[in-house]
Amino acid sequence: MALRRNKLRTILTGFAISWGIFMLIILLSAGNGLKNGVTGNFADRIKNTYTIWSSSTELPYKGYKAGRFIILNNKDIQFLESLYQVEEVSPVQSQGGTLVFGDKSRSVSMEGVKPIYKNIQGIKIIEGRFINENDMKNKLKVIVIDKTTNEELLRNTEETSMIGKMVFINGLGFKVVGVSKGMAFGEMGQCYAPYSTLQTIYNVNEYYQLTFTTKGLNTKEDNEIFKAELKRRIAAIHDFSPNDQRGVWIDSEMINSLETMRIFNTINIFIWIIGIAMLISGVVGVSNIMRITVKERTNEIGIRKALGAKPRSILLSIVMESLVITTIFGYIGMISGMGVMEIVNMIMEASGAGTNSEMGMSVFVNPTVDIGIVMMATLVLIVSGVAAGFAPAWNSVKVKPIEAMNYR
Amino acid sequence: MIKLNNINKTYFGAQPLHVLKGINLDVEEGELVSIMGASGSGKSTLLNIIGILDNYDEGDYYLAGKLVKNLSENQAAEFRNKLIGFIFQSFNLIPFKTALENVALPLFYQGMNRKKRNMMAMEYLERFGLKDWAEHYPNELSGGQKQRVSIARALVTSPKLILADEPTGALDSKTSAEVMQILREVNATGITMVIVTHERGIANLTRKIVHLKDGIIESIEENDPDKMDFTKEIK
Numbered sequence: 194m195a196l197r198r199n200k201l202r203t204i205l206t207g208f209a210i211s212w213g214i215f216m217l218i219i220l221l222s223a224g225n226g227l228k229n230g231v232t233g234n235f236a237d238r239i240k241n242t243y244t245i246w247s248s249s250t251e252l253p254y255k256g257y258k259a260g261r262f263i264i265l266n267n268k269d270i271q272f273l274e275s276l277y278q279v280e281e282v283s284p285v286q287s288q289g290g291t292l293v294f295g296d297k298s299r300s301v302s303m304e305g306v307k308p309i310y311k312n313i314q315g316i317k318i319i320e321g322r323f324i325n326e327n328d329m330k331n332k333l334k335v336i337v338i339d340k341t342t343n344e345e346l347l348r349n350t351e352e353t354s355m356i357g358k359m360v361f362i363n364g365l366g367f368k369v370v371g372v373s374k375g376m377a378f379g380e381m382g383q384c385y386a387p388y389s390t391l392q393t394i395y396n397v398n399e400y401y402q403l404t405f406t407t408k409g410l411n412t413k414e415d416n417e418i419f420k421a422e423l424k425r426r427i428a429a430i431h432d433f434s435p436n437d438q439r440g441v442w443i444d445s446e447m448i449n450s451l452e453t454m455r456i457f458n459t460i461n462i463f464i465w466i467i468g469i470a471m472l473i474s475g476v477v478g479v480s481n482i483m484r485i486t487v488k489e490r491t492n493e494i495g496i497r498k499a500l501g502a503k504p505r506s507i508l509l510s511i512v513m514e515s516l517v518i519t520t521i522f523g524y525i526g527m528i529s530g531m532g533v534m535e536i537v538n539m540i541m542e543a544s545g546a547g548t549n550s551e552m553g554m555s556v557f558v559n560p561t562v563d564i565g566i567v568m569m570a571t572l573v574l575i576v577s578g579v580a581a582g583f584a585p586a587w588n589s590v591k592v593k594p595i596e597a598m599n600y601r
Numbered sequence: 602m603i604k605l606n607n608i609n610k611t612y613f614g615a616q617p618l619h620v621l622k623g624i625n626l627d628v629e630e631g632e633l634v635s636i637m638g639a640s641g642s643g644k645s646t647l648l649n650i651i652g653i654l655d656n657y658d659e660g661d662y663y664l665a666g667k668l669v670k671n672l673s674e675n676q677a678a679e680f681r682n683k684l685i686g687f688i689f690q691s692f693n694l695i696p697f698k699t700a701l702e703n704v705a706l707p708l709f710y711q712g713m714n715r716k717k718r719n720m721m722a723m724e725y726l727e728r729f730g731l732k733d734w735a736e737h738y739p740n741e742l743s744g745g746q747k748q749r750v751s752i753a754r755a756l757v758t759s760p761k762l763i764l765a766d767e768p769t770g771a772l773d774s775k776t777s778a779e780v781m782q783i784l785r786e787v788n789a790t791g792i793t794m795v796i797v798t799h800e801r802g803i804a805n806l807t808r809k810i811v812h813l814k815d816g817i818i819e820s821i822e823e824n825d826p827d828k829m830d831f832t833k834e835i836k
Contacts, residue, residue, distance in 0.1 A: 496693045499654060500754070501682020501710040504674045590674070594681075595654040598693060 206482040207518055210574060211526030213475035217468035217570055218530030218562055222537075224464045226560025228457045232450075233558050238315035240450055241280070241410065243420075245269070245403045245427070246442040254434040263431045263440050265400040272430060273405055278419060280406040283307040284388060286397050290363040292338075292382060294346045294355075301342065301382035303362055305391030313404050313446075316385075321356045321371030328370075328387040335387065336360065336367035342382035343372045365394065416445045472574055480581035483515050487585040494589050495597025504590040511589070515582025516575065523571045523578075534561050602665060602762060602793045603628040603651060609659035610646055620646045621657070622816040628795060628809075630761070633788045633826075635796045635804040638813035645766055647813065648797045652685055652764045653677045665761060682710050686755030688784075690767035692747045694739040694754075700726060701735040704754045711758065725753040729783065745776035752783060756792075763787065765796045769803060781806050785826070 249262045273282045286305040291298050310316070311323040319340060328335050338346075343355050352358070355369045367386060391397075410416050420443050425435045433440040487494075494507055538560055589597070603626065610621040620643040628634050638644040649655035650662065653669060662669045665684060672680070687693075694703045701722050708718035726735050729749040739747055748768060755763055765784065769777035785806060788794045796807060804810045810822040 492693075493695055496695060497706070497710075498678065499652070499681060499687050499693070500707045501678050501758075503678045503710070506710065593655055595649045598654070598689075 202482060202485075203518060206478045207522030207525075209478040210475040210519055210522040210578075211529070213468075213471040214523050214526030214567075214571060214574065215530040215533075216471050218527065218534065218567055220464045220468055221562040221566065222530075222534040222560045224457075224460055225562055226557045227460070229560075230558040232453060232457070238446060239312045239406065240447050241407045242313045242446045243405055243407060243423075244313075244442075244444045244446075245423075246444070247401045248439045248442050250433045250437050250440045252434040252437045254437070255432055257432065261433070263433060265403050265441070266398045268430055269400070269403060269427065272426065273403065278407050278410055280408045281307070281309055282403065282405040283310050283313060284400050285310070285402040285404065286388065286391055286395070286400055287402075288363070288391060288395060292342065292384065293361040294358065295350070297346055297348075299342055299345055299382050300380065301338075301362065301384050303336070303384045303386055303391070305388040306385050307388050309406065310385070310404065313406065317374040318371050319374045320354065321369070323371055323373070324385055324387050329389045332390045332393050333387060334365065334367045334390055335370045336362070337371040337373050337385040338369055339373050339383045342384070345382075410447065413448060413451050416447045420445055420448070468570070472570065472577075475574060476577040476581055479515060479519055479578050480584070482518070483511065483582045484585045486514070487511060487589045491589065491592070491597050491600040495592075495594050495600065498594035498597065507590055508583075508586045511586035512579055512582045515578050519575050519578025519581075523574045527567055527571050531562070531564075531567065602630045602632070603795070604663040605651075605660065606662075607660040608647075608650060608657050608662060610643075610650065610655075610657045620816050621650075623660070624816075624818060626811065626818065628793060630793055631788070631791050632809060633785070633794050633796075633807045634809045634811060635798055635807035636811045636813055637798060637801070637804045639799065642813045643816045644797045644799075644813045648764055648766050648795065651762075651795060652687060653680055678710070682707060682758065684761050686758065686760040686763045688748070688751055688755050688763065688765040688768045690770035692739070692751045692771075694747060694751060696739050699736050699738055700731060700742065700750045703739070703750060704757050707754060707758045722753070722757055725757050726750070729753050743776075744772050745779060748772060748776075748780050749783065752780070752787070756787065761793060763792055763794045765794065767798055768796060769798070769800070777803070 245265060247262065247264050249260050250257070251259050253259045270282050270284055273279050283306060288303045288305070290301060290303055292301045306324060307329060308324050308326055311318070316323065318337070320343075321337070323337055324335065327333070338355065338360070346355055346360070347353070355372065358369050359366050360369060361367070362384070373383075373385070407419070410419055424441070424443055427441055427443075428435040428437065431440070490511075494502075497507060541557070541560070592600075605624050605626040608621055608624040609619070612618040612620060624647060636644045636647060646655065650657050651664075653664075653672065664680065669680065681687075694700075695706070698706070701719060704722035704725055705715075705718040708721060713721075723732070723735060726732055729752060731746060731749055731753070734742060734746060734750075739750070742750065748771075763784070768784065769780055772780060781803060784794060784796070794807075796803065798804055805824060806826045808824055808826060810824050812819040812822065
C-alpha cells in the first residue's frame with residue numbers, strides 16, 4: 194500500500210485524527226468530572242424539598258419598620274401541614290452549646306431534626322446511623338456527631354469509635370449513634386438529635402429554618418407558582434409586605450437542581466461543538482491526504498488498469514487505505530484519551546484531590562466518559578474517513594488508463 | 602485477430618486535433634507487424650485504441666472477432682487482462698513492488714491465489730534469465746532487465762496479442778537487439794504482435810511494416826526479417 198511510501202505525511206495526518214478524538218475524550222471527561230463533582234454533592238438529596246429561612250424585612254409594612262427580623266414559629270408549621278402539596282414538615286431547631294466528653298470539650302451547634310432531614314440535606318453517614326423514627330417516637334437522647342468532632346474527641350485516646358459513648362451537651366447526656374461526613378464549619382461542630390427530644394427539653398417556638406417535602410410538584414412551573422404563593426401566605430402570617438424581596442428566604446431544591454442541570458447541559462453542548470469541530474478538522478485532513486495520494490498514484494492506477502484492474506478493485510484499495518489510516522489513528526487517539534483520563538481519575542482518587550473533605554464538598558469527581566459515546570465518535574470518524582477517500586477514488590476510476598499512465 | 606474499419610479519433614483540446622483519419626487495417630493471428638511513422642503521425646494513439654487504453658470516435662474495431670465499442674470499464678478491463686499484453690517504452694513497472702510482484706500482478710486481477718501466481722511469475726522470470734532478480738525492485742534493475750520483466754509481465758497471462766510501444770526506445774543498441782530477439786521468439790510461439798517504432802532497424806525485423814503519416818496509412822510494406830543483417834541496421 195501507498196501508506197508505506199509516505200510515512201511522515203501519513204503520520205502527521207493520522208496525528209490530526211488521533212488528536213481530534215483524544216481532545217474530544219478529554220473535554221467530555223473533564224465536563225463529566227465537573228458535573229459528577231458538583232451534582233454529586235446533591236445526589237443523595239431528594240428533589241421535592243423546600244427550605245424556608247428566617248430573614249429580615251426590607252420594606253416597611255402596616256406600621257412595621259423595615260429591617261424587622263421574621264422568626265418562623267409553630268403557626269407556620271401548622272399552616273404548612275394544612276397544605277395538600279406538603280408531604281412532611283421537618284422543622285430544624287438549633288441549640289448552641291458545649292459538647293463534653295471526658296476531659297475534652299468542643300462548641301457545637303445541635304440541631305433537632307426528623308429522620309427525613311438526612312435525605313433532604315443529603316447527609317452522608319460514615320459510621321453508625323442517622324436519627325430514626327424510633328428515636329423520634331420515644332424521644333431518645335441520641336446524637337449524630339460530625340466527622341471532625343469525632344476525630345477531635347478520639348484524639349489521644351485508646352478508643353477507636355465514638356458509637357455508643359455518652360457525651361454531654363449543656364449538661365445533658367446524649368448517646369452517640371452515628372458519625373456524619375462533613376458540614377462542620379470551622380471550630381464549630383455540627384450535631385443532630387431527634388426533633389421530638391429537643392422539643393421536649395427546650396420547648397421552642399422559634400425556628401430559623403423549616404424544611405418540608407412536597408408531592409405533585411413535578412415541573413419548574415409548578416414549583417415556581419407554589420413558591421410565589423407560599424411566600425405570599427407566609428407574608429400574611431407574619432405581617433410583612435408580599436412584595437418584600439426578603440422577610441423569609443424560600444429555596445426549592447427542584448428549581449435549583451433544574452437550574453444546575455441546565456448549566457451543565459449548556460457546558461455539554463459547548464464541549465460537543467468544540468469536539469465535533471476537532472473531528473471535522475481530522476476528517477478534512479484525511480480527505481486531503483487521500484486526494485494527494487490518489488494524484489501521486491495516478492500513474493500506478495493507469496498501469497494497474499492496463500493490466501486488467503477493474504474499477505471496483507481500484508476503488509476498494511483507495512478506500513481501504515483511507516479506512517486503515519482513520520481506524521488505526523482513531524483507535525490510538527481513543528485509547529490514549531481514555532488512558533490519560535483513567536490515570537487522572539486514579540491519581541485523584543488516591544490523593545483525594547477535587548473534593549474538599551473538610552466541607553464534605555466535591556468539585557471534580559470521576560472524570561471519565563461513556564465508552565459508547567467514544568465508540569460512536571470513532572465510528573463517525575471511520576465512516577467519514579471512507580467518505581473522504583471515496584471522492585478522489587471515484588475520480589481516479591473514471592480517468593482513461595492511457596491518460597492516467599501518461600500523467601506527470 | 603485485429604480488424605480496424607475506418608477508425609477516426611480527434612482530441613478535443615483548445616485546438617481540436619484530428620489524429621486518426623480513417624484507419625483500415627487487418628492483422629491476422631500470429632502476425633508480427635510494426636507501425637512506423639514520425640512523431641505526431643498517430644501511431645501511439647492507434648496502438649492505444651487497439652489496446653483499449655483509449656477510445657475512438659468513429660468506425661469499428663474488432664478484436665478476436667468481437668466488436669470493441671462503448672465497452673464498460675469492467676468489460677474493457679477483462680479484455681485487457683485476458684487477451685492483451687503490454688510492453689511500454691518506459692516499462693511502466695510499479696516502483697514499490699518487486700520484479701516478482703510486478704509480473705504476478707495481472708494474475709492477481711484474474712483472481713488467482715498468491716502461491717499460484719507467484720509460482721507462475723517465477724517461471725516467466727526464469728525464462729528470461731531473471732530468477733536471481735525476482736526480489737529486486739525496479740530501481741535496482743538495468744534498462745534491459747526492466748524491459749525483460751515487463752515482457753514477462755505481458756506474457757504471464759498467455760495473451761493472444763502483444764502490443765509494444767517503442768519497446769527499445771529507452772535501451773542501448775545491444776540491449777535493443779536482445780529484446781527484439783526475445784520478442785521474435787515470443788511471436789514464433791504463435792502470439793500476434795504489434796510493435797510501434799520510429800526506428801527502421803526495428804521495423805525491419807517484422808514481417809509487415811505499416812507506414813503511418815498524418816493520421817492515415819501511407820503504405821503497408823511486406824518484409825522478410827531473416828534477410829536483414831539486423832545488428833548493422835539498428836541505429
